[in-house]
Amino acid sequence: MTCGVITDGPLKILKPNTAIAVIEGAPQMVEKRRNEWTGGEKKKENVDNVAKDILYKTLDKNIFSKIKMCPTAKEIWEKLIQICERNKQREENKLPVAIQKFENLKMKAGETLSEFDERFSSLVNELAAPGKEYGNREVALKLMKALPRE
Template identity: 30%
Template sequence: MGSSSRNLYVGIGEGQSTSRPPLFDGTNYSYWKERMRIYIRSTNFQLWLVIKNGEQIPMKKVGETTVPKTEDELDAEDIKKVENYAKAINMLYCAVNPDDYRKISCCTTAKEMWDKLEVTYEGTDQVREAKIDFLTQEYEMFRMKEGEKIDDMFDRFSKIINDLPTLSRRRMPTRTL
């Protein structure tokens, strides 16, 4: 079902729209992740903060302890936060294919969903570090291949340069060619 549902989903098509999130078809995660991050931030920055930092459940003080508020106890500010939590989850659901929907549907927060997609497609921190080291080495050893067209060389170079910051914004190579 994986590839057939993915192909069906791709058949729906995607435009460069500002009114709907970029669709993830299960390939080229780093490209989708950056587009999605920018889309969410430009649509509603609060939604990005919910995805990045997680939810903060509205709480109340009962004696010496703090407990979650019930739905009936939420004030206007709390309701806005809870709506943003639901919008962030919905935005992620709307942006993934059916296979990835199944992977994240067990998550209860948008942060969990985002993190699960990251681990699925980028790996754990150790895997990510290994990928960064590999891409850094490719960057440092980059040379034009014998008989290679400039366009092809530029495509290879762009892929290395574009994949590095999506894996880690901290470790971008500073050496120039």
């Protein structure tokens, strides 16, 4: 039931509209007033709060600050989808830049081998994050080509 609240929105407690005469088909439904709710209906209405609580507990502070103003679990979920899609797109945009850096990598004049190794490893890790991985042979060849002849 919690999952439905996240994807479909808060549950509405309905009752048949007795003010309108129905000739054919099912009666028209209207929202029940809170003072008419049964115990089971009160529990159903609280499911959105339970879903919001579950979502809140799984988020870090940075993401929580972006969704805390959303009034329903459904709106929180939709905002999280937007955030994740933007992050994925950002990562995909970084890949061509990282590949170009890797292809043009050379050891700088005055740079120690330790500094170069740290920069090289960082770049290889940056490439692996969005899914571009080079084999050991390719990495070793690039490393050798990036070092100065001396």
